[in-house]
Amino acid sequence: MAEKRDRVLSALSLAAKAGKIKSGEFQTETAVKDGSAQCVLLARDASENTRKKFHDACAYAGIPVAEYGDRAMLGHCIGRDYRASIAVTDPSFAQMIRKALSDDDHTETDGNRGVKNDGGGQIDENT
Numbered sequence: 001m002a003e004k005r006d007r008v009l010s011a012l013s014l015a016a017k018a019g020k021i022k023s024g025e026f027q028t029e030t031a032v033k034d035g036s037a038q039c040v041l042l043a044r045d046a047s048e049n050t051r052k053k054f055h056d057a058c059a060y061a062g063i064p065v066a067e068y069g070d071r072a073m074l075g076h077c078i079g080r081d082y083r084a085s086i087a088v089t090d091p092s093f094a095q096m097i098r099k100a101l102s103d104d105d106h107t108e109t110d111g112n113r114g115v116k117n118d119g120g121g122q123i124d125e126n127t
Contacts, residue, residue, distance in 0.1 A: 007100040007103075008068060008069075008097055008100045008101060009069070009073070009077040011093060011096040011097045011100060012041065012074070012077050012078060012086065012088070012093075012097060013077045013078060013079075014093065015088050015090060015093035015097075016077070016078035016079060018090070018093070020088060020089050020090035020093050021078060021086055021087065021088055021089065021093075022036075022037070022086070022087040022089060023074075023075075023078055023080060023083045023085070023086045023087075024083060024085065025050060025084065025085055027087070028040060028054070028085040028086060028087040029053075029054075029057065029085075031087035031089060032054070032057045032058060032061055032063060032087060033057070033061070035061065036087075036089045037058075037061075037063050037087035037088070037089060038063070038064075038087075038088050038089060038090065038091050038093075038094030038095075039063060039064045039065070039066070039087075039088050039094040039097060039098060040054055040058050040063060040064070040065040040066075040085065040086070040087050040088075041065075041066055041067075041068050041069075041074065041085070041086045041088070041097070042054055042055075042065065042066070042067045042068070042084065042085050043067070043068075043069060043070050043071040043073070043074050043082075043083065043084045043085070044067045044068070044069065044070055045070045045071055045084075046067075046071065046084035046085065047084070050084055050085065051067065054085055064094075064098060066097075066098075066101050068101065071083060071084050074086055
């Protein structure tokens, strides 16, 4: 069976290895407020308060935000425990993630598109 790779999580993992993310509520909030965040990913199972807080802050700052996957999935892809929020601070990685989110299909199978990933996620462009 061909290996399936989720392009959103792959890009996020690369950004983490390059040191171009801020994860966790405090660091993500700081990145949004100081303008270093290029896009924000929120776990779908994050609390309603956390999701509202980041949607409002990102809308005010003009930063794209998307809900994608769950806390375990986001944390695992960056090599950490559960993470409800991640800010991508590099414009190139942010663009790669936004492009992957805008596609209907987030997975690849040996270079061909595979089946939809249940992680979901639509980018909310606030700019």
